[in-house]
Amino acid sequence: MAYTLLVRNCGELLTMDTGRPNEPLRGRALRDWHSIPNGYVACEQDRIVALGPMAELDTTQLTPATTLVDAAGQVVLPGLxxxxxxxxxxxxxxxxxxxxxxxxxxxxxxxxxxxxxxxxxxxxxxxxxxxxxxxxxxxxxxxxxxxxxxxxxxxxxxxxxxxxxxxxxxxxxxxxxxxxxxxxxxxxxxxxxxxxxxxxxxxxxxxxxxxxxxxxxxxxxxxxxxxxxxxxxxxxxxxxxxxxxxxxxxxxxxxxxxxxxxxxxxxxxxxxxxxxxxxxxxxxxxxxxxxxxxxxxxxxxxxxxxxxxxxxxxxxxxxxxxxxxxxxxxxxxxxxxxxxxxxxxxxxxxxxxxxxxxxxxxxxxxxxxxxIGQQQECGSLARGKRADLLVLNVPTAEEIPYWLGENPVQQVIIGGQLQSA
The missing domain is CATH 3.20.20.140 (Metal-dependent hydrolases)
Known part of the structure; x- marks a missing residue:
């Protein structure tokens, strides 16, 4: 099946994935999760099917029906x-x-x-x-x-x-x-x-x-x-x-x-x-x-x-x-x-x-x-997980808490579907 949604040109793709899916993050693991510069996330219907550097994107999976979201160098991370x-x-x-x-x-x-x-x-x-x-x-x-x-x-x-x-x-x-x-x-x-x-x-x-x-x-x-x-x-x-x-x-x-x-x-x-x-x-x-x-x-x-x-x-x-x-x-x-x-x-x-x-x-x-017992479905970006992700209007993770009280959300995707404001 071809990609139904592609988020591309992610300046920082914050996966929250440490390679240890069977336990919550603690100690150093809480900050040592994987981040992908210049990345992408591809979805089929409500699931993530591929993610990685833009250089590895399989463009043969794109069709005229694929919804394209350009992150324009900004932060992309899992839905909160x-x-x-x-x-x-x-x-x-x-x-x-x-x-x-x-x-x-x-x-x-x-x-x-x-x-x-x-x-x-x-x-x-x-x-x-x-x-x-x-x-x-x-x-x-x-x-x-x-x-x-x-x-x-x-x-x-x-x-x-x-x-x-x-x-x-x-x-x-x-x-x-x-x-x-x-x-x-x-x-x-x-x-x-x-x-x-x-x-x-x-x-x-x-x-x-x-x-x-x-x-x-x-x-x-x-x-x-x-x-x-x-x-x-x-x-x-x-x-x-x-x-x-x-x-x-x-x-x-x-x-x-x-x-x-x-x-x-x-x-x-x-x-x-x-x-x-x-x-x-x-x-x-x-x-x-x-x-x-x-x-x-x-x-x-x-x-x-x-x-x-x-x-x-x-x-x-x-x-x-x-x-x-x-x-x-x-x-x-x-x-x-x-x-x-x-x-x-x-x-x-x-x-x-x-x-x-x-x-x-x-x-x-x-x-x-x-x-809340939802770790198999959401909370990180990985193949097979639900396609819940956010495009922010900040270029780095460190900048997010700096803008005190601001809402950095530019786009919300839930289950592979773009949400209206």
Whole structure:
């Protein structure tokens, strides 16, 4: 079959490929991936079938029907993978943002019925059609930033009926536009308001009334927030163990505000990712890497402490040196990160977490794909992988995080198809 799409004259073709496809990138491998100067990528339908230097391009595979994309000496890389978002929710908390700027604390706002409780009320009150409309709006925004695969957590229903609805909305949104959506069940975000002060009973309800009704083939991951004021390490261990028995992959929000041991516990259970990790110590990171055999990915969320005006950022440099695989995400949500700009997260990771530009780019592509179980399909450019790639308007990889807050995306290709702006 002839090429259906060709991206040519790539000034730097960033493959994110190290020749080790069976494990996430860690240590030196996070920055030692293969880059091809003056390269090309050829696709047949939705798959990459050839890539390499322009001098090796087989022009006999071109036909009048081949779509030609001229990168004109600019950077080309895999589509971005957003591995931690709370995509589906009702309302917003812009009013609370103003109150925070005026000095009110989150606990004061929560005590007055705000915070996550206000989002829960708005989400429960919204129709499925309204939630879907907003999810599609947000996905269009992500696509403009070059996101081609995205994880979507539930977690703003906090009752069985609404949580199941949020998962179905996320799946419907994935079917109605080109960005791939991977649903994650985060019913265990915090106890629902009807279970105030009874976190164990709430988890028991989820384990008996929700998890058995979910299909791991459609909703592959179960997540929990392990933190003071949410769920303890012991409760999280029991809940995740039950989820694993039912065939789900495991994730955890942990060490966001305190080092409680949730990351190590989840890694010992085989979690695919540990998320936030702002208070995970370098010694704890080394233990996570050891107990997981380097398979558990730490998903770091640099825009959260930025938006919340916190001083503590995850020590990404120390994690890398400890051999812990790391990924980056926005944590898009209405309370602590109302931003879809994953490029800004790349820049802040370099400024505040010690990443180099090459490490940060691998963290939003290859390792982000590992963090949501999509490494066989996306996250790097290689023969047989899905043809998700971006043409940027910068000539070098090092320049990407330098342009703080800018969107460098010139063209987005998903499944071998050029996307409109």
């Amino acid at each position: 993978v957003e591995c931690h978002t709370h995509l589906v929710f009702g309302g917003n908390r812009a009013g609370e943002f103003q109150r925070k700027l005026q000095g009110e604390s989150y606990l004061d706002i929560l005590a007055g019925g705000g915070g996550i409780l206000s989002t829960v009320r708005a989400t429960r009150a919204a129709t499925p059609e309204a939630l879907l409309d907003r999810a599609l709006h947000h996905l269009a925004g992500f696509r403009r930033y070059g996101v081609t695969t995205l994880e979507a957590k539930s977690g703003y229903g906090l009752d069985a009926e609404t949580e199941l609805c949020l998962l179905e909305v996320a799946r419907a949104a994935g079917r109605q536009q080109p960005v791939r959506v991977v649903p994650t069940f985060l019913g265990a975000h915090v106890p629902g308001p009807e279970y105030h002060g009874r976190p164990t009973e709430y988890l028991d309800m989820l384990a008996t009334e929700v998890l058995p009704h979910l299909n791991p083939a459609a909703v592959p991951f179960v997540d929990i927030f392990c933190e003071q004021g949410a769920f303890s390490v012991a409760d999280a261990r029991r809940y995740l163990t039950r989820a694993r028995e039912l065939g789900f992959g495991l994730k955890i929000h942990a060490e966001q505000l305190h080092e409680l041991g949730g990351c190590e516990m989840a890694a010992a259970l085989g979690a695919v990712s540990i998320d936030h990790c702002d208070y995970l110590s370098p010694a704890g990171a080394a233990r996570v890497a050891a107990v997981s055999g380097g398979r558990t990915v730490a998903v770091l969320l640099p825009l959260v402490p930025l938006f919340l005006r916190q001083e503590q950022y995850a020590p990404g440099r120390a994690f890398i040196e400890a051999g812990l695989p790391v990924a980056l995400s926005t944590d898009f949500n209405p309370g602590s990160c109302p931003s879809k700009n994953l490029w800004l997260a790349v820049s802040v990771a370099c400024l505040k977490m010690g990443f180099t530009p090459r490490e940060a780019l691998a963290a939003v592509t290859c390792n982000a794909a590992w963090a």
